[in-house]
Amino acid sequence: MDFSSVDRIIADLETCLETTREVSPTEELLVGVDLGTAYIVLVVMNSKREPVACAMEFAQVIKDGLVVDYIGAMTVVKRLKAQLEERLGRELEKAAIAVPPGTGESDCKTHGYVVEGAGMEVTNLLDEPTAANAVLGVENGVIVDIGGGTTGLSIMENGKVVYVADEATGGTHLSLVLSGAYKVSFEEAEAIKKDNSRHKEIFAAVRPVIQKMATIVKGHIEGRNIKSVYLVGGTCCLTGMETVFEKELGIPVHKPANPFLVTPMGIALSS
Numbered sequence: 001m002d003f004s005s006v007d008r009i010i011a012d013l014e015t016c017l018e019t020t021r022e023v024s025p026t027e028e029l030l031v032g033v034d035l036g037t038a039y040i041v042l043v044v045m046n047s048k049r050e051p052v053a054c055a056m057e058f059a060q061v062i063k064d065g066l067v068v069d070y071i072g073a074m075t076v077v078k079r080l081k082a083q084l085e086e087r088l089g090r091e092l093e094k095a096a097i098a099v100p101p102g103t104g105e106s107d108c109k110t111h112g113y114v115v116e117g118a119g120m121e122v123t124n125l126l127d128e129p130t131a132a133n134a135v136l137g138v139e140n141g142v143i144v145d146i147g148g149g150t151t152g153l154s155i156m157e158n159g160k161v162v163y164v165a166d167e168a169t170g171g172t173h174l175s176l177v178l179s180g181a182y183k184v185s186f187e188e189a190e191a192i193k194k195d196n197s198r199h200k201e202i203f204a205a206v207r208p209v210i211q212k213m214a215t216i217v218k219g220h221i222e223g224r225n226i227k228s229v230y231l232v233g234g235t236c237c238l239t240g241m242e243t244v245f246e247k248e249l250g251i252p253v254h255k256p257a258n259p260f261l262v263t264p265m266g267i268a269l270s271s
């Protein structure tokens with residue numbers, strides 16, 4: 001699979017964190033809200049499916065994919081929505097949302113209420129790796145979305161989702177391990193981990209956790225004819241993740257240049 005077009009559109013979306021593309025007052029906009037364990041991200045795409053604006057905020061209002069602070073989550077979504085509306089000069093009325101695979105019906109409803117409470121009608125609800133595939137376009141293989149608190153996976157066969165799973169492991173666990181190894185607070189460990197120039201240095205400490213994540217994925221795909229693995233989600237920004245996964249799974253592993261914004265963009269594209 002050629003990731004160059006995925007890399008281009010994600011790089012374009014990254015620039016939309018700072019800049020805003022002009023939209024006409026009547027043009028239909030595609031909006032996605034990603035309520036994550038670590039970040040809440042709002043993405044707006046235009047009718048040509050190009051990124052026009054994006055805003056995000058670190059927030060600990062969701063845990064393992066479940067809303068633990070309803071008011072806090074709604075306040076952040078409201079704030080991000082207002083920011084984007086101001087930048088675009090347009091009201092955002094509708095949005096799609098995504099949840100980790102296997103999220104129960106009532107928890108899905110709560111995600112929806114957060115976005116509705118912030119003033120947007122929810123037009124679609126999908127699982128996160130499936131949302132990522134709206135960007136990746138994988139026909140056959142497994143998409144693994146490793147976020148802050150969850151690892152979701154979707155197995156695709158002939159362009160259709162045939163299996164989904166969710167595990168309570170993600171970047172938070174890497175930060176906890178780093179916090180212990182470096183004897184620093186969780187927040188400092190997060191900062192060290194997100195500093196790409198320190199990825200080589202921290203790798204020995206976090207490798208066992210990544211190996212464990214790969215083993216968990218292996219358990220889900222064993223016995224199936226999987227020939228490719230696609231890594232997305234903020235945690236996959238860690239340099240060398242793909243090498244550990246490839247070694248543990250014995251299958252080619254692909255990762256876009258920036259795996260972080262793939263799922264949020266896919267949610268918007270699915271609205």
Ligand code: ATP
Pocket residue numbers: 034035036037038039040062064065128146147148149150151170171172190193194195196233234235236237238239260
């Ligand atoms: P979840 O999907 O579990 O609900 P989320 O949607 O918040 O969580 P993402 O936004 O995909 O998850 O990823 C957040 C995680 O990515 C955090 O643990 C964060 O520390 C990690 N992360 C972000 N940037 C980097 C980076 N450059 N290097 C390593 N990890 C990173």
